[in-house]
Amino acid sequence: MKFKLKAFLLTGLIFGIAFSAVPAFANTTLKGFTKDLPIMQNWKKLQSDTNIDSSCAITTINDVSGDYKVNVDIWNSSKQLSVQTTLGDGSYYVFPISGKHANETFDLRGWTANFSVATPTVKGAFAADSSISYP
Numbered sequence: 001m002k003f004k005l006k007a008f009l010l011t012g013l014i015f016g017i018a019f020s021a022v023p024a025f026a027n028t029t030l031k032g033f034t035k036d037l038p039i040m041q042n043w044k045k046l047q048s049d050t051n052i053d054s055s056c057a058i059t060t061i062n063d064v065s066g067d068y069k070v071n072v073d074i075w076n077s078s079k080q081l082s083v084q085t086t087l088g089d090g091s092y093y094v095f096p097i098s099g100k101h102a103n104e105t106f107d108l109r110g111w112t113a114n115f116s117v118a119t120p121t122v123k124g125a126f127a128a129d130s131s132i133s134y135p
Contacts, residue, residue, distance in 0.1 A: 030060065030125035035110070037070065037120050043111040046072070049128035053102045057082075060092040061124040068120040069113040074106045074128070081106065086113045097128075 033047040051057065057074055064070050064087075073084045074095050082095040097106075106128040112120060 030127045032125045034121065034123045037110060037112050037122055039117050039119055041111050041115055043109045046108045046110045046122065047126040048105055048107050049126055050103065050105050051097060051101055051128040054129040055097055055099055057095040057097055057106060057128045058092060059108055059124060059126045061087040061089065061122065063089050063123045065120040066118070068116070070110045070122050071113050072108060072110045074108055076101060076104050076106055
């Protein structure tokens with residue numbers, strides 16, 4: 001009996017810690033995507049969205065097939081607006097954006113983090129105009 005109670009309390013503690021760090025994306029409409037990444041680290045547009053007046057964009061990566069990770073960054077036309085970051089399964093990233101980019105369309109670009117001749121599939125979502133709140 002004591003073992004079951006300890007196991008139950010430990011499981012509750014682990015879930016409490018794990019889910020307390022997840023941000024709430026208030027007033028944010030994430031646009032989903034499922035794309036096959038090109039071979040040899042060539043980039044692919046994963047999703048586009050318009051920034052109305054926000055100071056940040058966000059992407060979530062739900063799944064990358066196999067043991068792959070994906071590099072992502074955001075672009076506006078032919079100009080890179082963010083640093084590149086590497087994400088794996090179940091991760092997210094908030095891109096800070098200058099306020100001078102209001103009413104512009106952003107592209108989320110992605111490519112495999114490692115050189116590969118495989119075409120892994122990446123599933124996730126992107127929002128160029130987001131209001132982020134942390135618990």
